[in-house]
Amino acid sequence: PKRKKHPNLHTSHTHTLQLLYIYVLCVSKIKMAPMNRISSRRGTSHNNTKWKIHNKKSIFFIMNVFLCISFVSLIILSYNFVGSRSRSKDDVVTSQMKRMMELSQYETEAMMELSQYKDETTEDNNKSSSSLKQNSLRMKQPPPLESSNDASSSSVKGGGGGGGGREVRNDMNPNRDDNTHNKQKAAAVVSPPLPQQQTQKAKATIGYAISLTGCPSDPKNQLGDGAAVLAHSIHLNSIQNNNKSSSYDYQMYAIVHPDAKSCSSILQELNYVIIEGVDPVSVQDIQGDGFLREKVVKNGCCGEKEFIKLHAYTIVQHPVVVHLDLDVLVLQPLDDLFDIMLEEEKEEEEDDAAEEARKKLPVMFQASIPDKVDAFFTRDYNMVMPHSKRKPVQGGFLALRPSMETYNEFVNIIRTGHYTKGGGWGDLGFGPFYGSMTFQGIIPYYYDALHPNTAVEVSRCIYNQMCDNPRTGRTVNDIVSGDCRTGEKDTCEDCRERPMEDVKTAHFTLCQKPWECLPHDGGRIQERLCKQLITEWFRVRKDLEVNTWNKEEGVGMFKKDIFHGYCTSHGKKGYIPMEVPRL
Secondary structure: OOOOOOOOHHHHHHHHHHHHHHHHHHHHHHHHOOOOOOOOOOOOOOOOOOOOOOOHHHHHHHHHHHHHHHHHHHHHHHHHHHHHHHHHHHHHHHHHHHHHHHHHHHHHHHHHHHHHHHHHHHHHHHHOOOOOOOOOOOOOOOOOOOOOOOOOOOEEOOOOOOOOOEEOOHHHOOOOOHHHHHHHHHHHOOOOOOOOOOOOOOOEEEEEEEEEOOOOOOHHHHHHHHHHHHHHHHHHOOOOOOOOOOOEEEEEEEEEOHHHHHHOHHHHHOOOEEEEOOOOOOHHHOOOOOHHHHHHHHOOOOHHHHHHHHHHHHOOOOOOEEEEOOOEEEOOOOHHHHHHHOHHHOOHHHHHHHHHHHHHOOEHHHOOOOOOOOEEEEEOHHHOOOOOOOOOEEEEEEEEOOOHHHHHHHHHHHHHOOEEOOOEEOOOOEOOOOOOOOHHHHHHHHHHHHOOOOEEEEOOOOOOEOOOOOEOOOOEOOEOOOOEOOOOOOOOOOHHHOOHHHOOEEEOOOOOOHHHOOOOOOOOHHHHHHHHHHHHHHHHHHHHHHHHOOOOOOOOOOOHHHHOOOEOOOOHHHEOOOOOOOO
């Protein structure tokens, strides 16, 4: 029969100490008592059957006996406790061995099922012509380079100087062993759940590119988290997400300047295809009167390094490339832009989609859309005065038609160096303004002056939404004042009043970066839309971490309705960075 469980050793010690305390207390009380004899009541006999305690010695004797019995009980309980503990250890070891055997059997069965599943999947893929798309940040490698009228090979040399040009990396070609390809992906990011079988074939694969000119002060937040959420937002609005009405696939690229190579490894972990972004033209090789050569290194945010964005034109294996900044979020599919740009290459039924896109595309000043569109962009009206004839392009958004001929023309423009102090590029007014010597100035010079009617300016309230003030005056109590920055005389649209449901892409400039944990909960017009966009950024991050990476939800409690658990307090220090999972 099972032994009765004994109390813990700790409990026995406690009881003994209590008895010892009572003993000492009684002794002290008796010693303080008077020494007179305790006599019985008058009339009673000493031969009575009940014993009478007559002096203190008899009391001491009884208490000592009681104390000895307590110590003997303690020894017995201690022995039983040690024995039961050794038996419990044996039981635990036995149960652990049984559990390990069960787990081993379970793992064996799981491996067999996984092997069988892989065999079935391989067989299905061989029978079916359509393949499963990679999910979220597990991007595909781009399709093989195709021959183009613009280039006869995958290597292009920009003439002159140490800048050279740009060479397409060999690892961009996926014609390699499938096992090696799969091992490289498994080493980078934990495999997400398999996506659903696509029922619709993609019209085309769009290239999405970002540029890295240098290493930020906090690359984990500013670079890693921004790149991860941007890529996932693109994934959610592509054909790979069956819940969206997109007809286009995507591939992510990162154009990395040599000065930023040391911090670009995080982009490789997120499966961005890395392009070495050397300067298209070395500064010392810029010709002209020397003004551009001397000033370009300090112009704009990044000087001559910002020219590496032009390498997006060399990704010719895609019919369209969209260049975005890291602090951009895609909220809706961009199919309207792609349908229009690829209109000539489409079949008759797809031409109807392009025609419909032309009718509903929001363009600035109700401008007409040319038959062939080589680029879509937005302008930054905050950089110039309303009366300025030439307006800069906003560098955070550019949808372009890649072409080596176009790239080489940009290289020749830079090398020629025709930029004057008061007239900008071509002395036609494309400068001076912020970034006018680099990307923000050379793009409008190319499409407005050299190749007019080949690009379209889309509404900045829908594409590249920045929540900026449309007028020169301040906004007080939701009332704007001043002249329209766009140059319109009477009215100009306030992008801050646009419903978020209309926004296609958002650019976190005036709203500040999401990883700064600014809630924008003041309720003013300049905060309301920012709050919604920041909330959406964190919602996309949560979807990536919880639904794709199978991680736990954020534990931060600061404004959880906005930051979804990824901020612990106000400001950069309260932001909880992402951790890219690995096998």
